[in-house]
Amino acid sequence: MFARVNTMTTHASTARQATLSILALAAAGSLVACSATDTASTSTTAAEPKSIAATSDTSTMASTATTRPSADAGLTPLGNANKEMKTLRPEAPSNLVVTGVRLGTHQGFDRVVFDLSGQGQPGWFIDYVDAPTQQASGLPLKTAGDTFLDVGIDGTAYPFEAGIKEPNLAPVDGPGPIVAQVTSGGTFEGRSQFIIGLNGGQHPYSVQVLTNPTRLVIDISQEG
Numbered sequence: 008m009f010a011r012v013n014t015m016t017t018h019a020s021t022a023r024q025a026t027l028s029i030l031a032l033a034a035a036g037s038l039v040a041c042s043a044t045d046t047a048s049t050s051t052t053a054a055e056p057k058s059i060a061a062t063s064d065t066s067t068m069a070s071t072a073t074t075r076p077s078a079d080a081g082l083t084p085l086g087n088a089n090k091e092m093k094t095l096r097p098e099a100p101s102n103l104v105v106t107g108v109r110l111g112t113h114q115g116f117d118r119v120v121f122d123l124s125g126q127g128q129p130g131w132f133i134d135y136v137d138a139p140t141q142q143a144s145g146l147p148l149k150t151a152g153d154t155f156l157d158v159g160i161d162g163t164a165y166p167f168e169a170g171i172k173e174p175n176l177a178p179v180d181g182p183g184p185i186v187a188q189v190t191s192g193g194t195f196e197g198r199s200q201f202i203i204g205l206n207g208g209q210h211p212y213s214v215q216v217l218t219n220p221t222r223l224v225i226d227i228s229q230e231g
Contacts, residue, residue, distance in 0.1 A: 084116045084226035086213030092134040093214050097162025101127025103221065104166050105199045106174045108191075112183025116226050119189060119203055121160060123221040125169045130161035131223065132198070135209055139202040143195040151180070152187035152204025156212065160223055163199040185210055185229050207231060 107122040123129060136157045139148040166173045176191040185205055192200030203225070211228040 082113050084118075084213060084228070085215040085224055086226065088116075088211035088213040088226065088228050090135070090209050090211055092132075093212075094132045095130045095214075097130030098128040099162075101125075101129060101162030102169050103127055103129055103160075103163045104169045104171045104174070105160060105163060105176065105191075105194075105201075106171065108176065108179050108189050108201070110179055110181045110183070110186055110189065112181070112186075115230075116228050117181065117183040117186040119186060119225045119227070121158075121201070121223040121225075123160075123163075123223065124171055125164070127162055128216060128221070129163065129223055131214060132159040132161065133157065133212075133214060133225070139190075139192075139204075141192045142198065142200045143193065148190060148192050148202050150178070150188050150190045150202045150204040152206055154205040154208050154210075156203040156205060156225075156227075158201040158203060158225065160199045160201070161197060163194055163197060165194055183229075185227050203227075 103123045103125040105121050106124045109120040109122065111118045111120075134157055136155050139150055139155045139157060140146060141148045142159070178188055178190045181187050181189070181204075185207065187204040187206050189204070190202050192202060194200075205227065208231055210231055213226050215224045215226075216222070217224055
């Protein structure tokens with residue numbers, strides 16, 4: 008009888024130990040699962056700030072590109088434009104040479120710039136003509152366009168007289184809707200002649216002298 012009791016006690020103890028082992032294994036598995044879940048959550052959180060920073064940089068770049076001013080912002084025509092003849096005597100003594108011609112188109116007007124080297128301030132005699140001719144010879148001066156502005160820049164000299172290298176004053180084509188071309192008629196008796204060929208008939212224009220360096224600027228309205 009005592010032997011049977013001991014056997015039953017032994018079996019109960021063994022069963023209890025097995026149950027405890029199973030519970031311990033289950034608890035360990037639960038801890039491992041919790042640990043894996045926490046690690047994945049931390050990794051996702053760490054990646055989020057990089058995404059936010061990239062979005063912020065993109066927004067800043069787009070804003071900068073949108074607000075950047077254009078190269079032509081704020082440029083306005085000089086002087087008061089009209090279609091009348093314009094003349095001004097040069098300041099004495101003047102010994103200038105036209106060294107270049109530059110053309111540009113802007114909002115509302117086209118611009119012609121004559122670059123000048125030498126001493127003094129230029130004068131001018133400018134008017135519309137029906138058919139352009141060279142001032143010295145009277146020969147036709149072929150220029151593109153349907154309307155012609157005859158520009159005489161006074162107070163000028165031959166390049167060798169001013170000690171300046173002979174400039175290249177070949178015809179220049181206009182980039183804008185109004186000025187078609189500018190051609191040179193040469194220099195004669197203190198006046199350098201240029202013909203500005205225009206499209207679309209006569210347009211109001213203005214004349215101004217700028218300094219440092221010296222330039223004669225003609226702004227031509229794009230409105231007839």
